[in-house]
Amino acid sequence: MPNRELAPPPGLEQQVACVWIGDGSAVRVLPDACVDIVWTRGELVVAGPATGPDLAPETPGQGRCGVRFRVGAAGAALGLPASELLDELVPLAEIWGAEGRLLEDRVALAERPLEALVAGVYDRIAGGGDDLVREAVFRLRRGEDSVERLARATAVSERQLRRRFDCGVGYGPRTLRRVLRFQRFLGLARGGGSLARLAADAGYADQAHLARDCRRLAAATPLELLAGGAGPAGERANMAETFKLGPGGAVTLVG
Secondary structure, X not given: OOOEEEOOOOOOOOOEEEEEEEOXXXXXXXXXXXXXXXXXXXXXXXXXXXXXXXXXXXXXXXXXXXXXXXXXXXXXXXXXXXXXXXOOEEEHHHHHOHHHHHHHHHHHHOOOHHHHXXXXXXXXXXXXXXXXXXXXXXXXXXXXXXHHHHHHHOXXXXXXXXXXXXXXXXXXXXXXXXXXXXXHHHHHHOOOOOHXXXXXXXXXXXXXXXXXXXXXXXXXXXXXXXXOOOOOOOXXXXXXXXXXXXXXXXXXXXX
16 A cells, blocks of 8 residues: 655644655655655664665554655754765664654654654754755756756855755755656656657656666666556645644644
8 A cells, every 4th residue: 555645734844745654565665855754663764865766665564654854855854964864774863863762762652653753853853954955956846957057046066066965965966857857757657648758748858768767766667667556756745634733742633
């Protein structure tokens, strides 16, 4: 069963793209440029920005839940350069120390682990991240295809832009552009159409370009991905359910 995604509660919208609940089924994870804190198998772990596919194994009898940071927000939210998490799965306690261990204990004892996790993240996060990176990510989503123009538009050198991306996103703008284009293809594919048409609409030079990126990011051909039911991931919109915050940061799920 796919993960059920919920909008973040008020106060976390700048940093958090969504929170989610899964039933413990095996899940194939494809690069989406996001970083998640995940409760799984009795542990809180941070899934760093991925540049290749991964498989979250089945956890019989144990569900999962998580908090997904917006693209570019993870570095500031977690308090370290996101590049240190590249393609890594790291215990939260190794990043937040005693605070991470305390939050892990709270989530383990909670009747509703996701609500305990969201409350803990709410208490810990300060600031909204790097405005320059946020602006650059917005431009890449809008189709900016030149890192040189991106640097010029944000009034920094390409080297400075790369450094800011390493801190906030975990990799440079060229890799992010590739991941966002790949996710755009997966989203468009839900509406059907030929691979050539989908490649053009997603921003690829041609179908061969699409095939190369699918191999690089997902270790599969476009047809293999679509036949396997792969869909878009990462930042989402139009989620009907969310949380509300009460006094003292108490969190409650509302439909």
